Amino acid sequence: MASFGWKRKIGEKVSKATSQQFEAEAADDKGLVDNDDDVDWLHATKRRKEILLEDCMEKSKQLKDEGARLAENRRYWEAVHKWDEALQLTPEDATLYEMKSQVLMALHEMFPAVHAAEMAIQRNPHSWEAWQTLGRAQLGLGEIGLAIRSFQVALHICPMSPELWKEDLTWARKLHEQQKKATKTKAMQAEAKEADFAHESIPDYDFESDEIVAVCAAIAEKEKTVSATKTVVIVSASGTVETITEKEECTTTPDDAVFIRAR
Numbered sequence: 001m002a003s004f005g006w007k008r009k010i011g012e013k014v015s016k017a018t019s020q021q022f023e024a025e026a027a028d029d030k031g032l033v034d035n036d037d038d039v040d041w042l043h044a045t046k047r048r049k050e051i052l053l054e055d056c057m058e059k060s061k062q063l064k065d066e067g068a069r070l071a072e073n074r075r076y077w078e079a080v081h082k083w084d085e086a087l088q089l090t091p092e093d094a095t096l097y098e099m100k101s102q103v104l105m106a107l108h109e110m111f112p113a114v115h116a117a118e119m120a121i122q123r124n125p126h127s128w129e130a131w132q133t134l135g136r137a138q139l140g141l142g143e144i145g146l147a148i149r150s151f152q153v154a155l156h157i158c159p160m161s162p163e164l165w166k167e168d169l170t171w172a173r174k175l176h177e178q179q180k181k182a183t184k185t186k187a188m189q190a191e192a193k194e195a196d197f198a199h200e201s202i203p204d205y206d207f208e209s210d211e212i213v214a215v216c217a218a219i220a221e222k223e224k225t226v227s228a229t230k231t232v233v234i235v236s237a238s239g240t241v242e243t244i245t246e247k248e249e250c251t252t253t254p255d256d257a258v259f260i261r262a263r
Contacts, residue, residue, distance in 0.1 A: 060090040068099070076103045094124035101133045105140060113137040128158035135168060144179055148172045 067082035083100045087093065097120035104113035117134035124130060135150030151169045158164065 056089040060086040060093065060096075063089070064093075064096060064099075071099070071103050076107050079103050092123050094120040094127055094130060097123065098127065098130045098133050101137060105133075105137055108140075110137060110140040114141060126157060128154040128161065128164075131157065132164060132168060135172070139172060139175070144172060144176045148176060 063082045063086035067079040067086070070076075070079035070082060080100060080103055083096050087096050090096070097116045101113045101116035101120065104116060114134065114137040117130060117137050120127065120130040121134060131150050131154035135147040135154065138147040138150060148169065151164060151172055155161065155164050155169065
């Protein structure tokens, strides 16, 4: 019959210090489990969101800087893609929209440039740079009046900007004056053309020409021939209808019969 001896314990050769450390960690874990109901989960969730937001802002800043470097190297479409990625992380960043608008103007994409500048103003109405960029994009579309208004708003926010005074607003006013002169000249040309057309539409007949005199003589002769004879329809009392053609120079005296002259 086989005899069984005691199996050696697994932790028999573990040092005393290590064993005490394990026991302390176990006690801490037990305490955490026991105090699980006291954890402020709302605070923990809020803190996690803050960490995620900070990560998004940091990533967005990196993408913004990369896009700026690409734009400086004239790699405009790549810069736009970088800023679009950044806007996915921080959609309320007005600076990203303003920078994107500038690059779109360089690409001659004026409608998207105006839209991007308007988005920047919606997020930060007090940004004079956004108003300036919007005015320049509006100039690219030929909306000179709207551009002047945008530059005026930018000057109201930042009245000490020499760039707005000397370049943007002065140039926009000059274009506005040229536009007014061109419109006035065009209107005068249209009026002159209309007057010329009205004058040309009336034919200039020579009423003393031989052809006109011959036609007039023929018409007069025909009317004279028609008026030389007169046709009279007479209906007698018995119902008889009689047609009499008489000339004007000789008058015909009707008989004594009772008649009714047809009208």
